[in-house]
Amino acid sequence: MNESFPDQPPLPQGSTASFHPVGGAPATVNVFGILHLVFAGIGLITAAWAMFIVIAGNPFLNLGETSPELKAQLQAQLAMQEKVNPMSLATSILSILVAIPMIIAGVQLLRKRKNGLKWSNAYVWSSIGAKLVNLVLTITILVPAMKEMTRGILDNSRTPDSFSGIMSGFMAGGAIGGVIISCAYPLTALILLNRPATKAWFASLPR
Numbered sequence: 001m002n003e004s005f006p007d008q009p010p011l012p013q014g015s016t017a018s019f020h021p022v023g024g025a026p027a028t029v030n031v032f033g034i035l036h037l038v039f040a041g042i043g044l045i046t047a048a049w050a051m052f053i054v055i056a057g058n059p060f061l062n063l064g065e066t067s068p069e070l071k072a073q074l075q076a077q078l079a080m081q082e083k084v085n086p087m088s089l090a091t092s093i094l095s096i097l098v099a100i101p102m103i104i105a106g107v108q109l110l111r112k113r114k115n116g117l118k119w120s121n122a123y124v125w126s127s128i129g130a131k132l133v134n135l136v137l138t139i140t141i142l143v144p145a146m147k148e149m150t151r152g153i154l155d156n157s158r159t160p161d162s163f164s165g166i167m168s169g170f171m172a173g174g175a176i177g178g179v180i181i182s183c184a185y186p187l188t189a190l191i192l193l194n195r196p197a198t199k200a201w202f203a204s205l206p207r
Helices: 027-056 068-110 116-155 161-181 184-193 196-204
Strands: none
Touching (some): 027 068, 027 116, 027 196, 116 184
């Protein structure tokens, strides 16, 4: 059976069929609106947990009835925790500050508001700035504390001295690499939400 369909209006010059999906918004707007809210929630929970540890201590580090070797390891971890508490407090405050524009951006993107892009970009640059601060704190506070903890643990074991340097290097590399990798999401949001077609859609929205 043949069916006739009414003629569809032509797409604006330079646009594609994927530019205006159902609801009129580019798909990236909805995706990042949801992701902003999810990651902001995770960031707030993580920051709250870190602040709890700073104030009340880590409940998982229990110096109960343990072997002398395990007790020495726990003491080394507690000593490291004490040294990095100022850094944990600073990074928690930064996470909360970054989460504020991220939540606003997520809500504005899902509501298809014109200033959703502005708030998303504000989140991106505040996030990158916070991560640069975290990187400096990681290098100056966390890495030395981790090296000292590793030495304290290995001094009470039969592990060769060379292993201490290897372990410290892996832990330092992991900490620094984690900060760098965490920049992937804000940079992705910056690139995809600022593509010409998406920016044109935001520009077409009423105030």
